[in-house]
Amino acid sequence: GAGVSQTPSNKVTEKGKYVELRCDPISGHTALYWYRQSLGQGPEFLIYFQGTGAADDSGLPNDRFFAVRPEGSVSTLKIQRTERGDSAVYLCASSFFGGHSSYNEQFFGPGTRLTVL
Amino acid sequence: EDQVTQSPEALRLQEGESSSLNCSYTVSGLRGLFWYRQDPGKGPEFLFTLYSAGEEKEKERLKATLTKKESFLHITAPKPEDSATYLCATRGQGAQKLVFGQGTRLTINP
Numbered sequence: 001g002a003g004v005s006q007t008p009s010n011k012v013t014e015k016g017k018y019v020e021l022r023c024d025p026i027s028g029h030t031a032l033y034w035y036r037q038s039l040g041q042g043p044e045f046l047i048y049f050q051g052t053g054a055a056d057d058s059g060l061p062n063d064r065f066f067a068v069r070p071e072g073s074v075s076t077l078k079i080q081r082t083e084r085g086d087s088a089v090y091l092c093a094s095s096f097f098g099g100h101s102s103y104n105e106q107f108f109g110p111g112t113r114l115t116v117l
Numbered sequence: 118e119d120q121v122t123q124s125p126e127a128l129r130l131q132e133g134e135s136s137s138l139n140c141s142y143t144v145s146g147l148r149g150l151f152w153y154r155q156d157p158g159k160g161p162e163f164l165f166t167l168y169s170a171g172e173e174k175e176k177e178r179l180k181a182t183l184t185k186k187e188s189f190l191h192i193t194a195p196k197p198e199d200s201a202t203y204l205c206a207t208r209g210q211g212a213q214k215l216v217f218g219q220g221t222r223l224t225i226n227p
């Protein structure tokens with residue numbers, strides 16, 4: 001079946017602007033994750049959804065970052081008043097079940113490369 | 118705080134030259150040690166999950182092993198198409214997030 005998809009693949013914006021990044025998880029996956037990856041580094045966790053609710057948002061760097069998943073499928077990561085330091089690849093992943101007792105693997109999308117000028 | 122450290126940062130091998138990549142970790146209540154492969158401009162591709170010390174998993178030329186403090190990704194007789202960045206990550210007790218190392222950039226020369 002189809003994997004995780006993310007749009008846009010590239011986004012260039014100016015400092016101070018608002019951006020939205022979209023993630024379509026694998027069909028049937030209830031858990032969805034956002035990560036951010038800087039050049040030469042491993043991905044860093046941002047937020048995790050189980051269904052429609054954000055179960056762990058401890059990785060969001062500040063209140064300019066917000067994410068939603070209103071129907072338990074597609075998710076949007078929203079960044080307000082973008083700064084040059086927000087430039088990175090934003091990765092989305094999904095898994096079949098995110099329960100504490102499960103050993104589920106996370107499958108990643110191709111990412112959105114965000115560049116803030 | 119959970120930590121994952123990978124070594125070396127970069128590794129160049131000749132085709133057919135076997136080697137190992139290291140992933141050292143500290144985590145509260147390991148609930149999985151994950152290996153991913155990442156090609157330039159793409160998202161990480163899942164390879165293996167290991168759950169307990171002594172466990173091993175294999176896929177083609179790759180074999181992953183796990184101890185209580187580290188994991189190794191052994192690559193046997195590699196080919197140029199094995200060139201990629203290999204990422205290691207852990208999942209701790211009570212958490213869903215993965216904590217990643219910085220990756221090992223592997224280059225296989227023909």
